[in-house]
Amino acid sequence: ELARTGYQTDAARDHNWALLEALGVEMLRGDIRDLDSLLDASSGCDYLIHTAAQPAVTISMEDPLLDQATNVMGTLHVLEAARRHDVPVASCATIHVYGNWVNDTLGETETRYVREPAAIAEDEPTMRGYLTPLHASKASAEHYVSVYASTYGVRAASFRLTGIYGSRQLGGEDHGWVANFAIRNMLGWPVTVFGTGKQVRDVIYATDVVEAFLAFFENGEAGIYNIGGGTESTISLLECITLLDDLTGRKTDVRMEDARFGDLKYFICDISRAREKLSWEPRIRPAEGVPMLIEWAENNRHLFSGGDSTALSTGHEGADE
Numbered sequence: 539e540l541a542r543t544g545y546q547t548d549a550a551r552d553h554n555w556a557l558l559e560a561l562g563v564e565m566l567r568g569d570i571r572d573l574d575s576l577l578d579a580s581s582g583c584d585y586l587i588h589t590a591a592q593p594a595v596t597i598s599m600e601d602p603l604l605d606q607a608t609n610v611m612g613t614l615h616v617l618e619a620a621r622r623h624d625v626p627v628a629s630c631a632t633i634h635v636y637g638n639w640v641n642d643t644l645g646e647t648e649t650r651y652v653r654e655p656a657a658i659a660e661d662e663p664t665m666r667g668y669l670t671p672l673h674a675s676k677a678s679a680e681h682y683v684s685v686y687a688s689t690y691g692v693r694a695a696s697f698r699l700t701g702i703y704g705s706r707q708l709g710g711e712d713h714g715w716v717a718n719f720a721i722r723n724m725l726g727w728p729v730t731v732f733g734t735g736k737q738v739r740d741v742i743y744a745t746d747v748v749e750a751f752l753a754f755f756e757n758g759e760a761g762i763y764n765i766g767g768g769t770e771s772t773i774s775l776l777e778c779i780t781l782l783d784d785l786t787g788r789k790t791d792v793r794m795e796d797a798r799f800g801d802l803k804y805f806i807c808d809i810s811r812a813r814e815k816l817s818w819e820p821r822i823r824p825a826e827g828v829p830m831l832i833e834w835a836e837n838n839r840h841l842f843s844g845g846d847s848t849a850l851s852t853g854h855e856g857a858d859e
Contacts, residue, residue, distance in 0.1 A: 550708050550841045557706070570612035573619075580619040585755050586627040588616040591676075593632070593713050595800070598672035609675035610682070617686040617694065626693035627683075628751050631762075633700045635677045638802045639667035650736045650774035657740075657769055657808035660698070660762050668800040680762065687760040695754050697747075700766040700805055704744030704827065705834035708841070716741055716778060720828065721835050721842050723782045723790045733797035735776040740767040740806040743822035743830075753816040766807030767820050778828075785829055 555565060568575045570590045580586055591609055592598065598605040613629060620627035640658065644651045665677050683696040701716065703709070709717025722729050742765065750765050773781070779790050812818050822830075835842070 553708075553838070553841055554706055570615055571607055573615045576615050576619050577622065580616075580623055580625075583623065583625055585625050586616060586620050587751055588613060588627060588629040590616075591630065592672075595634070595670050595672045598670050598675065602671035605671045605675050609672075610678045613679035614682050617682055617692065620694065621686060621690050621692050626695075626755055628695045628697060628754050629679065629683050631680045631683075631696045631698045632672075632676050633698050633764075633766075633805045633807070634673050634802070635664045635680055635698060636662060636805070637665050637667040637669055637673060638800060639663065640805060641667065641801075641803045644804055646734075646736055649776045649780075650738050650772075651804045652738075653804055653806075656772075657806050658764075659808035660764055660811055670800060684762070693760050695758065695760055696762045697750065697765040698762065698807070699742070699747065700764075700807055701739035701741035702744055702747055703741055703831060705830055707744065707831070715775070716773075716828070717831060717835075719775075719778055719790070720782055720831050723779075723786055723788055724832070724835050724839065725842055726788070726791070728791040728793050729779065730793045730795055731775055731779075732795050733801055733803070735779070735792075735794070736774050736803070737801065738772055738774045738804045738806065740769065740772045741824055741827075742767040742771065742820055743827040746820040746822055749821075750812060750816060750818050753812075753818040758816040761811075761815065763812045763816065764807035764809050765812060766805075766809060767823070768807055768809045771820060771823050772806055773824050778824075781824065781828055782832070785832055 559565060566579045568579055570576055570588075590612060592605045616627060616629065636658065640653070644653050646652060665673060680696045680698075683694045686692040687694045703714065703716035707714050707717040709715060709719070709721060719729055721727075746767075747765060750763070754763075779792060783789055809820070
């Protein structure tokens with residue numbers, strides 16, 4: 539995906555690993571589809587955080603077998619490792635488990651879609667509306683999280699995440715849209731928006747997601763949690779582009795295309811359950827987080843410049859993980 543997005547692939551791929559190694563983090567290369575190697579790698583851990591996934595709607599439609607093997611069997615292997623090692627596990631799900639029925643409940647303003655009530659809670663219907671292999675694989679994986687909690691007593695949580703962004707994010711063609719837009723604004727590359735640009739997410743800074751993980755491991759109970767920025771951190775694609783233009787003084791070259799079939803036009807998390815059960819609250823709002831992202835991108839221009847400026851940057855449903 540780095541190559542498809544137009545970045546300097548080798549430099550971008552190695553950048554974050556080098557930073558982690560400098561901090562003393564041990565790197566083990568493996569594949570969550572290989573249970574034996576995963577069991578070896580997770581031995582001795584105090585807890586497991588499952589972030590590995592095939593996150594893109596587009597790729598799930600191109601290769602549903604890869605999508606299933608990674609998202610379903612991979613998650614099952616992580617849960618099995620947690621069971622055998624008797625440790626808690628937090629698994630990253632997605633708002634895509636809801637399907638796109640939300641699209642039928644929307645109004646709109648000049649810059650965004652709107653809904654009343656604005657936020658959507660965990661007890662709302664799932665797997666309704668237009669569905670893709672990604673919806674099926676992520677929902678199935680989440681069911682396995684619940685099964686391992688109820689059947690085996692594993693302290694397991696499924697985090698339905700939305701709109702993660704932050705420094706060191708190599709925002710790609712299919713996900714990571716806030717970072718992708720910021721990087722392309724910096725480089726003067728065009729941004730292609732599919733649909734009206736009024737699509738809305740409650741974006742969340744990466745460090746706030748980390749705080750949610752830690753809150754679960756320290757005192758949280760097993761279950762399903764919406765983890766997003768909530769009603770105070772909402773932004774549409776158009777509003778994000780305007781914010782970037784205002785912060786950088788550069789005008790983004792926006793190219794509008796027809797909407798992609800099945801696009802999830804709106805999602806804002808009701809995070810009341812996480813507040814109550816995890817004693818957790820997102821702290822970094824877009825007005826603070828987006829400037830930090832821009833500063834990091836400016837300081838690491840070499841990771842991106844010189845790539846293919848004609849590669850697509852998209853504003854669509856694949857941007858949520």
